[in-house]
Amino acid sequence: MSIIIDGKASAARLRERIAAYTADLKAQHGVTPGLATVLVGNDPASEVYVRNKRKTAEALGFKSVHVGLPADVAQDELLRQVRALSADATVHGILVQLPLPKHLDEAAVLDALDPAKDVDALTPTNAGLLLSGRAHLVSCTPAGVMLLLKEYVGDIAGKEALVIGRSLLFGKPAAQLLLAANATVTMAHSRSRDLPALARRADILVAAIGKPEFVKADWIKPGAVVIDVGINRVEAEGGKTKLVGDVAYDEAAKVAGAITPVPGGVGAMTIVCLMHNTLIAACARNGLPLPQQL
Numbered sequence: 172m173s174i175i176i177d178g179k180a181s182a183a184r185l186r187e188r189i190a191a192y193t194a195d196l197k198a199q200h201g202v203t204p205g206l207a208t209v210l211v212g213n214d215p216a217s218e219v220y221v222r223n224k225r226k227t228a229e230a231l232g233f234k235s236v237h238v239g240l241p242a243d244v245a246q247d248e249l250l251r252q253v254r255a256l257s258a259d260a261t262v263h264g265i266l267v268q269l270p271l272p273k274h275l276d277e278a279a280v281l282d283a284l285d286p287a288k289d290v291d292a293l294t295p296t297n298a299g300l301l302l303s304g305r306a307h308l309v310s311c312t313p314a315g316v317m318l319l320l321k322e323y324v325g326d327i328a329g330k331e332a333l334v335i336g337r338s339l340l341f342g343k344p345a346a347q348l349l350l351a352a353n354a355t356v357t358m359a360h361s362r363s364r365d366l367p368a369l370a371r372r373a374d375i376l377v378a379a380i381g382k383p384e385f386v387k388a389d390w391i392k393p394g395a396v397v398i399d400v401g402i403n404r405v406e407a408e409g410g411k412t413k414l415v416g417d418v419a420y421d422e423a424a425k426v427a428g429a430i431t432p433v434p435g436g437v438g439a440m441t442i443v444c445l446m447h448n449t450l451i452a453a454c455a456r457n458g459l460p461l462p463q464q465l
């Protein structure tokens with residue numbers, strides 16, 4: 172039986188350290204980290220994500236600003252709002268909840284965002300800094316995965332890592348971070364050939380596909396570390412729904428050396444890493460040392 176990687180417990184510990192650092196920042200420097208959330212429309216899942224981010228920010232003592240816009244908002248108005256937040260000195264981090272409705276241009280919205288406040292690290296500036304090994308704002312879910320690997324695996328130098336999925340939000344930054352930690356990294360996607368064979372070589376298998384229970388137990392090298400990023404809502408008994416990952420967890424847990432559950436694994440880390448990024452952005456803006464090693 173594998174070790175269950177408890178993202179919830181790791182996230183709770185990181186959250187405590189952020190709260191303590193924030194209290195010191197306020198007491199010693201009079202700086203209150205500020206996080207702005209921007210939500211367009213009323214997609215129920217996005218509403219829940221944004222509500223949780225706002226609640227976490229408030230609980231940590233951050234200033235929380237929210238801009239809610241109707242689903243049919245004009246591109247110009249959205250850009251105006253994002254530029255106003257970029258210019259607001261009390262806001263250190265801006266989170267535009269994606270995806271946006273189809274009529275809006277996501278790239279133009281990211282271009283309107285001050286990269287220093289881009290706490291999701293989606294702007295080309297932050298993606299480029301990550302590639303150059305100079306990023307201090309790193310995409311939240313990949314950052315959370317690296318913290319879990321650090322805690323549960325330690326040194327990953329020389330290990331074979333496979334990342335399935337190449338999104339800007341997760342797969343690409345995750346591969347860069349694994350590479351920076353000296354893993355031998357392979358990226359797979361929908362055009363990759365013989366995914367099970369690629370997966371069987373991996374000491375660290377990271378799945379970010381968005382397909383429920385796609386990765387099967389016989390794809391996993393015995394003893395490998397399995398990081399399941401997927402969050403998929405599927406039908407359960409009694410007409411209810413439940414969340415499952417991209418890995419067939421029950422069977423995979425019999426083969427893996429360590430595995431993240433869904434929920435309670437990677438997802439738990441994401442919001443806390445967003446708060447960590449906001450804290451980093453607030454320190455950077457005020458010329459204070461960055462809290463990298465929390």
Ligand code: NAP
Pocket residue numbers: 312335336337338339340341342359360361362363366379380381382400401402403437438439441
């Ligand atoms: P995405 O943008 O839809 O990307 C999915 C990736 O999976 C793409 O690169 C795609 O390949 C690849 N893929 C699709 N079908 C495949 C197949 N049959 N074989 C191999 N690769 C395949 O998704 P995302 O934003 O990265 O999210 C992925 C999952 O992670 C989703 O379930 C999402 O909800 C979850 N997620 C969770 C968190 C969290 O906080 N835990 C954060 C972000 C995302 P192509 O590029 O070739 O199309």
